Amino acid sequence: MGKRIGMEVAIAAAEAVALCRIDVAAVYPITPQSHIAEHLSDIVHDGRIDAEFLTVESEHSSISACAGASAAGARVYTATSSQGLMLMHEILPIVSAMRLPVVMGVANRAVSGPLNIWNDHTDVMPQRDCGWIQLFAENGQEVIDMSIQSFRIAEHPDVMLPVMVNIDGFQLTHMIEPMIMPTQEEVDRFLPPRVPFATLHPDNPLSMGCFNMPDIFMETMKAKDVALQGAKKTIIKIWKEWAKIFGRDYQPVETYKAKDADILIVTMGSMGETASVAVDEMRKSRKKVGLVKIKLWRPFPVEEFKVAVRGCKTLAVMDRALSFGGAGGPVATEIKSLFYHEKERPRVADFIMGLGGRDVRVEDFIAMVERAEKKEDDTYEFLGVRE
Amino acid sequence: MKQRKWPETWREVTPGCIVFTPGNASEYKTGSWRAQRPVWDNKKCIKCGMCYLFCPEACIHEDENGYFYADLDYCKGCGICAHECWPQAISMIEEEV
Secondary structure, three states: OOEEEEEEHHHHHHHHHHHOOOOEEEOOOOOOOHHHHHHHHHHHHOOOOOOEEEOOOOHHHHHHHHHHHHHOOOOEEEEEOHHHHHHHOOOHHHHHHOOOOOEEEEEEOOOOOOOOOOOOOOOOHHHHHHOOEEEEOOOHHHHHHHHHHHHHHHHOOOOOOOEEEEEEOOOOOOOEEEEEEOOHHHHHHHOOOOOOOOOOOOOOOOEOOOOOOHHHHHHHHHHHHHHHHHHHHHHHHHHHHHHHHHOOOOOOEEEEOOOOOOEEEEEOOOHHHHHHHHHHHHHHOOOOEEEEEEOEEEOOOHHHHHHHOOOOOEEEEEEOOOOOOOOOOHHHHHHHHHHOOOOOOOEEEEEEOOHHHOOOOHHHHHHHHHHHHHOOOOOOEEOOOOO | OOOOOOOOOHHHOOHHHOEOOOOHHHHOOOHHHOOEEEEEOOOOOOOOOHHHHHOOOOOEEEOOOOOEEEOOOOOOOOOHHHHHOOOOOEEEEEOOO
């Protein structure tokens, strides 16, 4: 039944990855991901698991090494953050195009400049269109669980795509939380050894990552998109199986007191916990407020999201990244586009919050809801910024 | 049987676009890209093989008498052979449509 532990979440992430019997890790340390890199290195070099830990010279190299190892049939893990993820950017669409089941932990942190090492989602949003499956963890337990689930999802023959597990930097990575660490037997039962679709081997030569002429490029892109869109079904199936073994339930979109709500807060990542406290507070004064938490960002769970917010008048969307000069933050823009063709659609109030580690408290969510109720125009606004 | 150059529909694209028959690039004839073709004057040729060495397409071959010729199925007409040929035995001739 797993072991109850009190542990720093980054350390727990490394322990969870070790339970997955990885073959190769190529991790370049960067704040606030460093504890994952360091602890995974300890696990490998203490001989606790039979794996190679590659000390690469940059994140560009770490993701490239992961691609190569994965192509050779290995189970591969990497982790990064912020500038490291930006440096990986060039390789990310290649990994997904080659359908390599690499798993990566992203300790979300602001992107420079100015230099800032604290938490927001500005590092992962520029990677949105890279063709990776993207999960957002809300607490330490979800970090452990999603890290293990990711290998199963990524390697599933109906998926064969890389997975990013987004872990809010510091807010999650550096918290010591009570969690349940699964046993090796449980993980082995859930996660069989990888059976690759094809591997690079001299006895059976094949070519991966080939050149595409204009005559075939669009067909390749469509095939990749269909694979990513289709992955949602498999992810949900795997989550159901997870719930059976581990007793913890996962949904692409989770709701909290949403059924009768007139106004719903929409969050991704660790801020969901603070928002749920704010919902409880507001419910005390009989305000019909609820919460929607997006766990699966790519592929976006369109149907599940529409069902989750059905009947609601206003969505107060928290965006922890900016699209400078755009129509709104990435989450709100996505949500607005879902409802364009719907007859009954909620008003979407878009709030840019919690950038670069700016604290978002319960009071801030209450202020956000109050502002969303009054807001009449369609523009996005910064919340918690000094005017 | 006529061999197809690439999958017809997106459904036929292998996962990751993996090519299970490596080396099949030779099935793709690039000669149609050519605007000019190299023509050898064997009276000037000294059989040094510079054209053979420099051809980026590796489409220049040696015949039984030691002279060189381009495989026009692949020659893209880049003219590097003519440029490198120091006895100037190769001239580039316009392809006629």
